[in-house]
Amino acid sequence: MVLITRVLGLLGLALAHALPLQSKLSQKSALGLVEIQHGSYFVEFHSEPATPACEEEHAQFIKQIRVAGINVHMRNSFRRLFNGVAIDLLNGSQLQRLAALPTVKRTWPMQMRSRSTAIPSSNVLPNLMFAHKHTGVDKTHKELGLDGTGVKVGVIDTGVDYLHPDLGGCWKTPGCPFQFGSDFVGDGYDSGTTPYPHPGPYPRDTCDGHGTHVAGIIAAKGDKVKGVAPGVTLGVYRIFGCPGNGTGQAADDVILKAMEAAHSDHMDVINMSFGGGSGWSEDPLSVAAARLVRDGIVMVASAGNDGANGLYTSGSPGLGVGVINVASFENWMTTSLSIDLIGRYSNMSIVHSSPGNSKHRFVFELPVPVVAPTDSAGSNEGCTSYNSRFDGQIVLLKRGNCTFVEKAAHAQDAGAAGVMVYNYDSELMSPSSASANLTIPLVIIKAEDGQAIIDELKNGSVTASATNHTMSVANPLGGQVSHFSSWGPDPELQLSPAVGAPGGNIFSTFPLALGGYTSLSGTSMASPYVAGMAALILQSRAKKVSTDEVRQLILESAHPIADKNSTGLLSPLRQGSGLADIWDAVSALAIIEPPQLSLNYTVAGDVRDSVRVLTLHNSSPTNFLACTMTHIAASSVSSYMTNGSFAATPRIWPESPQTHASRDTLPNAYIDNSTLPIRVAPGASQEISVHITAPTGLRESDRWFYSGYLQFNLLWDDEVGTARSLHIPYMGYLGNYTQLDVLSAPDEGFPYISVKGSTDTLGDDAHVTINGTHRVAVHYRLEHPTRLLKIQLVDDANVTQGYLPRGYLEYMGRNYQSSRGHYSNSTINGTLYKDTDLTKATDLENGMYRVRIDALRPLRDPQDPEGYQIWHSSRFIIDSVSLDKNMTASKLNDDKDIGDKVFQP
Structure with missing residues (x-):
């Protein structure tokens, strides 16, 4: 990653190109879905973790705060991934005295993290098998017999219902998949309302479901759900309490404690399906995750579900150096409970999302009238109160401009029995309407279904009934990046997300008390899919492979997809390296370093030709490798319109499949070698110089991120002529990135x-x-x-x-x-x-x-x-x-x- 070198420093990592800030106190604030825990701080000491000096500093700190008369509540202490403590400062005026103590290097306000998906629906038909067919999982299971046996995978989440029969129905007995884990919080924990955990004896999830769903994607082995790596050994580290207690969040110190426990248990892979907001690689959890990678653990995290908010929405801890942060792709089949609609001229059955709150199921045995009203502001989005009553009726609303909780609350106040919100497109996202004050169900339906209901209402009345009937329908968005999936890059222009996997409408296990199975959507579902793939790679190489190699194999064997709204491929700021393919990953005979390229910036008047040196490794012990390269341009994206105004939805170039894009508006790349193909001997490596040219026909004032993929075409001289393609995405900024405005105009x-x-x-x-x-x-x-x-x-x-x-x-x-x-x-x-x-x-x-x-x-x-x-x-x-x-x-x-x-x- 040229021009941005990262070295151990602040909480493990700091930028080498910038001088360190002098203050020992940091009022760090991440906007978005991550919130500050007021009065709570990480206190970092000077020495490296897991050293004798680290132990001495902990003892000295206790003595120093006593002598100084500083009143603190000690939340947690850390020695493995982070040298320091987490505290509540009981007197805010003592913060300066605390920071001045000799042992203290720096303080960080603590943050609270949210789950990445919402509440489940009822039983639906299995559809994970459709994802497996498109990602090579089926083929890898059947032809190579890989299932993750011998690999330990840690799930840091809401706990797992390990008594679920598809997950083994056991806890730490001989032959049981669950051999590690702890409950760090208890049912009643919520960092926003009940900040001090009361851990239970076991990390069993009977009230939430998120972690059980995640674990099923990794390791379920039933008729309804078969995970990506059903033979793995699992560790369960519970960091969330039951939903409905308050904000549904976990504080960073609890998460860091779980990460240290997974490290102590020697997990080979750790999955973290949480986060959000506009994150940094310097965030404490990102740094801790990078330390785990450094110590030989494959770290996989969700990229975040803030895609509707545009660029720079990939969150921590997924931005840690070496972490595989995962974007979500839509499943190829939609499965759900259905709603039966009867109108004056037509009847129809439609699918709907999981309800926004599992306590309030979307079930109407008898037909209920449907209305599509406008609120007191004249909008059909339901973001303000109503002037009319809708007693016993289902209110149909358009998505946008306020939370689902607000929409449901206004409808409930007007007497509604339920709410249907139609989406921007055909995606069935998992909404969240969990609130102690809400008692009516809310679900998402497709945009076209919402419009069909509105059209029928113009002809007369419409009624709806919803029972336990399920439907499976082809998803027209199958194989596309999910609308909710977060965009990159990171704030320091590193490419994000890393790769994509199925995460939209995934059927998996759920706590037995909540129905046993459900379908959820989110990057939370895509992340464990890749964690399972990492386990298969480790098994295939007898765990004699580095974390860097596992990451390279997953990223480089992925398949970038076309941009359906433009020409060329979808920007890697949206899909990373593309849709992961485990068959190509485990059968790969070559890797390329680095697996992704960030070009930093090109300056006006300078040569727009960036040269990057990549290293091609031929893993075949017996055969020569011949290599050529094909360049495939991807869409350029910008957060700014032609008039210079900012927009959350990024602007795309070329603007549509019909747009004629002249050659000078697209980037280009070529190998600096007059003799092609490049030949690499068995077991040898070869450096390859690649020239990447920025577009010259796009205006720098439009602030474009240009991008593309280097497709390396590999051919071995064995008897069958083995051939493979590896893809290396690149991204650069058109203009001087260091002059980019931060404040709005x-x-x-x-x-x-x-x-x-x-x-x-x-x-x-x-x-x-x-x-x-x-x-x-x-x-x-x-x-x-x-x-x-x-x-x-x-x-x-x-x-x-x-x-x-x-x-x-x-x-x-x-x-x-x-x-x-x-x-x-x-x-x-x-x-x-x-x-x-x-x-x-x-x-x-x-x-x-x-x-x-x-x-x-x-x-x-x-x-x-x-x-x-x-x-x-x-x-x-x-x-x-x-x-x-x-x-x-x-x-x-x-x-x-x-x-x-x-x-x-």
């Missing part, structure tokens, strides 16, 4: 400042008063992740007076866009901070001020003042400041508004 309405609670921007020389009820809010939106964001108050001479609360933030993810808006904010509340740790508070004085925001541009040195995008507000005058001296500093720091809420489209 002013003409898009951000940043701006206003009196708290008002949307009116403060004009030049406006007069304001700061007291307990009147404050000034600073609103900003990040269209690109940033390593460092500084929000300061400056005087009329542009001299910094101090940082605002939440005014020094590291490793920020980008904001997600929606029609209701999503942004971040800080508040001028009368307190400024003189230090980057935001602990040395000072009172704000009357005077003339501006707000200044410094956002570090991509890949820039935080010590270089030229590396920032800078915004100044209009000038305003503070006439008086009257602080509530009884208000704590932590309360002032926690001042929020609606801009911090994440909306599920």
Whole structure:
């Protein structure tokens, strides 16, 4: 990975191209679906984990906090993957003293992670076999006899119902697949409402199902469900409690504890189907995952389900170096319970998704009227209240602009008996409407089915009934990347996701108490599919293969798919290396290093020809290998429209299959060798120089990511003429990536400042008063992740007076866009901070001020003042400041508004 070299440092990894930040405290904030656990911190010590010095530092830390009189609740301690502790700081004003202790290297606010899928449906027909036929799993089982025997796979998740007969029906008995694992949380745990775990004796899942579904994809061996590697030995590490307790989240320290346990149990493969948000490779969990890879464990993680929010949505821990983060492909068959509809002129039966809450099944034995109303805002999306009643009726709504919980709540308040939400397309995603206040079911239906119901309602009434009848229908989106699957790249321009696997509408095991089987969708389902593939590779090589080689085999044997909306192949920022194929992986006789290429950036006026040296290894011990290369251009993508405005749905070039794309608008690549094919001796290696040329016919101002695939055509001189193709994706940025803006353009309405609670921007020389009820809010939106964001108050001479609360933030993810808006904010509340740790508070004085925001541009040195995008507000005058001296500093720091809420489209 050229120009971005990663070395051990901050929590294991830091960027070699940038100087380290000087602060020992980090107010790290990842926007998106990952939230900060307020008052809880990771405290990192100086030494490497698993060393004598590490043990000594733990003992010294306890002595030092006692002497300093610092009050903490010790949550967890870590010595294997991370040298430090997780604590709750009982007095926020002691944070600076804690950071100053000799043993402390750095502190990190803790985060909370969410499951990657929602709640299950009832029993449906098996369809995992359709996926196996398209990924080489069936052929590998039948012709090679591989099933993962002898390989240990750890599942860090909600626990597993190990008494399920398709999963062995046992726990740690001789011959049982479940030989390792622990419950770290207990049924009642939820990091948002019940932060302290109360572990149970066994990691059995009887109330959630997510982990049981994941385990079935890996290892089930029944008539209804056969996993990818049904012979593996399993470890179960439970990090989530039962749903319905609150936020349904797990804190990072619990997850890290589970990762250390799986490491201690010597798992060969670990699957992590959780995460989300706009992540970084420097996130603590990403770093811990990278350490596991370094220690010889194959790490597989879901890429995330934030695809509707566009680029930079791949999440932690999947961005750890060497981790295989997995995109979701749609299954080729849709199986589900059905809804029978009767209209005036036509009748139809349609499939639906799993319900948003397993407690409220979508079952209507007798026909129920269907209505498609508009809400009080005149929308058919149901995001506001209704002026009419729908007692005992099913409400049909369009997906978008608010959460499913909100849609269901408004319908319930109007008396509805159930909700059907029709999607943007033919995808049946797994929604989430779990809330203690909701008592009606909600399901997703296809876009075309929703429109058919609306058309029939124009002719008269429509009724619906739903029993236990199941349907299996061909999925028109089969083999395509799922709409929900997250996009890359990572914030430092590394290619993400790594590879894709079936994850849309996957039938697998479920807790016996919840029906035994169900169909779910998510990158949570794609990740264990690849974990099972990794187990088959390890078995095929008698585990005498490195984690790098396993990753290379999976990635390079994958098959990139065409972009159905354009010409050429789908961007690797969407599909990674393509759809994984285990048959090609286990039968591969060659690998190429590296398996993916990130070109960083091309600068205007410079030569647009990047040269990358790859190494081809011929694994055949007896036969010569001949190699040629074919270049296949992939779609270019941008988050910006032709007018320069930002859009969540990336813009694509070529724009459609009918678009005539001239050669200069597409990238190109060729081998720098006049003598082709390149010959490689048995067991030998050969370096290959590849020239990759960026498009010249696309405007740099449009901020394109261009991409393509290097297809290496391999032919051995054996008797049968064995032939294989390996694919290496590449991606680059058209223009100078280090000059990319981080903040949204002013003409898009951000940043701006206003009196708290008002949307009116403060004009030049406006007069304001700061007291307990009147404050000034600073609103900003990040269209690109940033390593460092500084929000300061400056005087009329542009001299910094101090940082605002939440005014020094590291490793920020980008904001997600929606029609209701999503942004971040800080508040001028009368307190400024003189230090980057935001602990040395000072009172704000009357005077003339501006707000200044410094956002570090991509890949820039935080010590270089030229590396920032800078915004100044209009000038305003503070006439008086009257602080509530009884208000704590932590309360002032926690001042929020609606801009911090994440909306599920």
